[in-house]
Amino acid sequence: MTASITADDNDRDDRPPPPRLAFDRNTWKEIAYLLGNLPVALIGFVYATSAIFTGVGLSVTVIGLPLLALALAGARLLGRAERARARVLLGIRIDEPSPLHRPHRGDGHLTWLWASLKDPVAWRSVLYSFIRLPWGVLTFAVTTVSLFVLWPVLPFIARGLTNADRAMARGLLSPSDELERRIAELESDRGVVIDTAAADLRRIERDLHDGAQARLVALAMGLGLAKEKLLEDPDTAALMVDEAHGEVKLALQELRDLARGIHPAVLTDRGLDAALSSIAARCTAPVKVTVDLAGRPAEAIEGIAYFTVSELLQNVSKHAQAKSVTVDVWRADDRLLIQVKDDGRGGARLDGGTGMAGLAERLGAVDGLFLLDSPEGGPTTVTAELPWRERSSR
Incomplete structure (x- = not known):
């Protein structure tokens, strides 16, 4: 229910509000936004021209590129401030872009420098600062004149101008959805x-x-x-x-x-069917293993599948008090699917301290999925998906 409401809200955000004749609270917010466009645009334009051009001009020196990277980091902050202003005064919700990549230990400062210089969020914020100055002058002038001359139609004018502001903010200050989300996921x-x-x-x-x-x-x-x-x-x-x-x-x-x-030898020599049957024999509850695979996946995927089932069966032995367990492994298109089901007491949670969260993280690290269904009283069903990658022909 919550997800549906959120989706509806986003859909409404994507449609420009209709013009209104009355001077309600939203109209006064829009007028305040338009009057603030000029000073905000001046600050952004001055910062962009001075900081960015200085960094570019000094790029032939040692301090040029680090200075440009810091200037782009500042542009990111300006973009964040503009998103907040649009959220408060225009009522639009723009998602915050993913944080800039922070280098891991051993990456060095060059990694941070390169990530900063190619940061698309910062460069779009710079472009936004450049094009906002003429627009800020225009909206400030039109709004100021309308306050004294065109008062009756000012709500229509304010709504029309701020609709253009909404489109501009969404176009340049929103994250470039799929690509940036994917980059953030890969970094994580x-x-x-x-x-x-x-x-x-x-x-x-x-x-x-x-x-x-x-x-x-x-x-x-x-x-x-x-x-x-x-x-x-x-x-x-x-x-x-x-x-x-x-x-x-x-x-x-x-x-x-x-x-x-x-890495068990039986997995290397005989594949998942034999390897899973081997660990199933050590479970405290009877386990029925069914592996329906025409071929073998890549070694890394096969190993992750093995250790996923191994840890799930260990959890069954330690916590589930189950009388029977089934393990099913099959391929569906380009995915390797694993389902482990037991008739134990249930109540397993990702934050329950049984290693489920770690399994979910490990599968997510290779573009996999981990689904847990474990109501109190059971049964518990864990479904895991891994990308199917062909085994090398070595």
Whole structure:
């Protein structure tokens, strides 16, 4: 219901208001906007000509391009102020453009500089400042004269002039919807991928340090002691070697588990069907796995699908108290679809601390979708979509 109301409001915003004869509150706001056009246009024009042209003129020097980037950042702020003025006095709602890309660690200042110099939002704000000066002079003059000479028809004049202002603001100060939204999403997704990779590396390092590495250190110490007792007490040395043999087996198992957590061999060798059946066998509830794929997707997509199902089945084992689970994987056009359904107690949420939010972020980072339906009392259905990318022919 809320989404429908918002959409209707936006539709109404896109239509210029009809002219009115009465001097109501909206008319006085429009008159105030028109009278403010000249001083605001003067400020914007002076800033654009001085700051931008100075930066362009000095671009052959070391300080020129950084100065131009700062000038464009200031132009962004002017655009934000104009959107706020139009929102308050003209009643139009213009979405704020996505924030300028902030470089990640290691990108350096050149990344920020290049992003600032090619920022379309800032350049459109500069263009807006240039063309507003003659328009500001015209609207100020016409409104001032109409206040004293054409009073009866001033509401019509104000509405006509501000409708032109509305169109101008929407055309130059609105975000270039799809492209800028997509750029913002890709920047956000890049951060998610970097953070996820860093977390995985920390997990692997922790598992190695606390598991196999500690066990191998103890194994080396045990073998050293056995070597010392080999001549003087062969029986004790034999027992110590036997214990070391058991430690070796445990260390190998931990390393296998760690390798499986990075990328399981069964997934590489036999694909999703066999790999998902393998992790299904470890779930506390019976799991029925159905994989309907004519071919195999790209290695990265296949790996994400595997670990998504793996984490969902772990959640079932830990939280769901389910008696049965179904896992279905199939392809629909250019999407790989995964659905995991259990008959447990339900009540799962993206913010419930079960890792659902992390899964949603990981899928979003590769242009995927994550849908959760889990009413109290169950059942819980998770549907995930991933882009289908063909497997390389290596």
